[in-house]
Each structure stands twice: as structure tokens, then as C-alpha cells.
Amino acid sequence: MSNKLKVGFIGLGIMGQSMAGHLLAAGHPLNVFNRSKAKTNDLVAKGAKWFDTIGDLAAESDVIITMVGYPSDVEQVYFGAGNILDRAKNAYLIDMTTSSPSLAKRIAEEAEKRGCHSLDAPVSGGDIGARNAKLSIMVGGKQADFDAVLPVLKIMGTNVVLQGGPGAGQHTKMCNQIVIAGTIMGVAEGLGYAKSVGLNPETVMESIGGGAASGFQLLNLGAKMIVGDYAPGFYVEHFLKDLGIALEEADKVKLELPALALAKKLYEELVAKGCSRDGTQVIYTRYIK
Template identity: 40%
Template sequence: MAQVAFIGLGVMGFRMAGHLASAGHGVTVYNRTASVSEKWLDTYGDIDGAELYSAPTPAGAAADADFVFACVGADKDVEAVCTGEGGAFSTMKKGAIFVDHTTASATCAKKMASAAEEQGLFFIDAPVSGGEAGAINGALTVMCGGDKVAFEKTAPIMAAYGKSVKLLGAVGAGQLTKMANQICIAGTVQGLAEALHFSMEAGLDAKAVVDVISKGAAQSWQMDNRAGTMIDGEFDFGFAVDWMRKDLSIVLNEAREKGVSLPVTALVDQFYSDVQKMGGNRNDTSSLIRRFRS
């Protein structure tokens, strides 16, 4: 069992930190809104023998930790909790490992890794996929970039919430892999939205159509988990359109820097912009179908 810190108790981080506590690790949490940290302690504080604490700053949470995990919003938030005033790097022990689960840019990962190295620390970029359901069930996919030895020390701890934890290469590889993941999701959801819209306009029973085609080559996680709710016009799930647009902006910026053409991804990003204009900022990403059904 390890002494760990977890910074950022949002939709994902709240559950991920909870799995660490349930696995028997000592956990100190930090969240920008202190009441969320207190809620986390109330939720998991009855675990037998658990050593659970909250801290007023990232530095306070990280001071005694061998491993520091973070899941915050964007590049600027990662930099703030790492190297900003009261940041974790200021108190972390030599040789400690910082694991960033935020979906951020590969540039940010490399910058933070360089800052960590200067202080004798290790940095692993480790964005996750699986959404709120994956966080609740401890079944996330964790895509990592960083030092192999540091990863091997950290992977058994991440197994508390990751069904698949894999090192893809040097620092930044995790974020680049997450970009590939989001490219796939964007295209898949748009294709599913078009297929459902076509089925309904053709006078078919869309749910019956899904029941048939989900048994063949068209099957996907999105079809299995979102087709029914898309047909019913229900979009109150974990991963919001605003978050997807943030992720796709990272993807498209990286693609421009590398001279890579992503025409479908760029188009779907604009479709998500349409959903935002319809007031769907907090809708689940499956709300792409709203463009057809409004």
C-alpha cells in the first residue's frame, strides 16, 4: 500500500480517488472547492482502516506522497497544480512520481516533465477513457507516456481504477494516444447520429434497426450504450459537449503543428459547435443527433 495524493475531484477524479482509498492506499485529496474534498471524505471515510485526509493546497496534499495523481481541466490547470503558487512540485519528495490524468496537450506534458526532472521528480502523462461509468466501475483505459521504471512502479496503483493501463512511449505519448481516441469517438458518434436519423426518416423502427446492426460490423461502444438514448432524446450523461470541444481543439492544434489533415474531425468539431449554439453545452456527446431532430 502507498501514500498517495489526488488533486482534482471532478466527475472522474472523485471516483478514481475513491478506488484508491478502497484499495487500501492512504489518500490525501485536494480540490479547488474545499466542500468537494469534505464530501469526498464523507463518502469514503467509513472504509475500515483508511487513512484519508484533505489539504488546502496541492503542495499540502503532495508533501508526504510517493505518488501524486491529478485530474483537472486543461493545460493551465495542470501547470497551476504542478508549478504554480502552492503547486505540488514544491513539496514532493525526490524520486516521487506525478501522474496527470487530465486530457491536455502533449506540449504541456513535456513542459511539466522537464520541470519535474529539474527537481528530481518523475512525470507521467496518463489521460483516461471510459467516461463517468468507467470511473464509477473502476474500468478506465489509462494511456501513459513517461519513464518505464516510474510507470512500472505506478501501474499497480492505477489498476485500482484502470482495466487497461499501458505505457505507449515517452512523455507525451499518452496525450497523443488520447487524441487518437477522441478522433475515433467523434467520427463514430457522427456516423451513428446519421444512421439513426436516416432510419427514422425512412420510417423504420430505429431501435429495431440498432438491435439488428449491432450484431454485425457496425457495432460499437457508442451504439451499445448511446443509440437508445439518442433515439429517445436523452443526453444527460457524463461527458459534455464542452469537454469534447476542448479535447478536439487539442487534437486539431496538434494536427496543424504536425501537418496532418483531419477533415472529418474538423467537420464534427463544427457540428459540436452547432449543438453548443442550441444550448447543448452540457449535453452528452451523443447529442450530435439534435442537429437532425430539432
């Protein structure tokens, strides 16, 4: 019988599938729930246990990880009908969704009242990082709780850092998304310029990919841009959600972020054109004819 923590995983999307798979492969008994049951079939075939309700999963798990879409989804699974908090017993609740810092604090306060332990732990690295178990995981919560679940988090990521108390992980993820927003615009503009003046984008990538402009967005998403691959590693609609949260949080501290505001505007235009389920690299189409 395994003495490893039983992990409940809610949200088996592009990234959640891989993350949960690593936990199962590492020997953790895995309980799963997803709105679309079919997305759990592969994991169940490998030994994961399907639960019909979130509450039942919570009652049978030592660690409960949520990786859902929007803050409204997070609120639903923690506070809605049949929620996690009503059924979890002295469990570690880890929300890995990119969500609102204020919601993370609310979950932490309610979890403590009920004898549970809460951490907000959003991630960066996209589908590639999730597949390769090389995510960067930004954590907010208490040191003792972080220490208790660190071995679990290290199965999914290589860079796991406690940033501060409840909400600090989400604030750090906002820093991440702000940097990405400006960077991906720069990548799209640079490669768009290359194409417009008649350069070969592949050879341009050889040069600038080895210089000061190099980085994840250029080497991974830039490479996809130049071959017209807009399949999602991270959906435009989810990125736009993140940009909205970051702008709201910046407004609370009276910080103006013009590059972020421009990125949000450009992605809103792409959503209006039907690109909400494309990958974020689809911004390149804004710069090519």
C-alpha cells in the same frame, strides 16, 4: 499502519470521484483537493483526508494524480502559485487530464529537475469506465516510473499501456478522440436517419448493435440518444477542448483531418446553442426534428 503508497488526488469531477474512490477502497491512504470542497465530502466520510491547498497535499503524498479540466488548469496546478512541483518530494506525478502533449513534456522536464517522476496518463471509458474501474489508460513516461505506479493505475483501469516517453500518452489520447469524433457523428447520423424514415430506433439498435457497426459509442451513447438522455458522461465543452488539441497537433505535422474538423464545427454549434454541459451524445439533436 498501511504500507501502501499515499495517493493525492486533485480533481474530483464526474470521473475523478470514482477513480479516487477505487484507490481508497483498495487501501491506499487518500489525500484529496478539489476547487469545490463539497465534491470531496463522500470520500472524506469514507476516510480520505481533505487538504486546503494543492501544495500541502503534494508535500504529504507519494503519488499525486491530477484529473482537472483544461490544459490551463493543468498548467496552474503544476506551475501556478502554490503548485505541486514546488512542494512534492520524490513523488510520482501522474496527470490523467486529457491535455497538451507539449505541456506533458514540460512537466516531465521540470519534475526531473526536482527529483520527481512524471507520467502523462489520460484515460478513455467515460463515467461508466471510471465507475467500473475499467478505464483504458494511455501512458507516456519512463519505463521505470511506469512500473513503479502500475499497481496504482491497475486499480482504476483494466487496459494500462505505456506508449512511449513524455507526451506519448497524450498523443495516444488524441488518436482516441479522433476515432470517437468520427464514430459519434456516424452513430448520430445513422440513428437520425432511422427516425427520419420512420423506423423504430430501438429495433434498429437490435440489428446494427449486433453487426459490424457495433461498438461502445453505438451501444452506450446511441442507446441514450434514442431516449433523449443527454446527461453528461463526458461534457461537450471538454470534448471540444480535446478536438481543438488534436487539430493543433495534426497541423504541426501537416496532417489534414476533415472528419475531425467537421466534428469540431458541429460541437461548436451545439455550444453556441447552450449545450456545453450536456453529454457528447447531444450531437443527435443535430439530426432530429
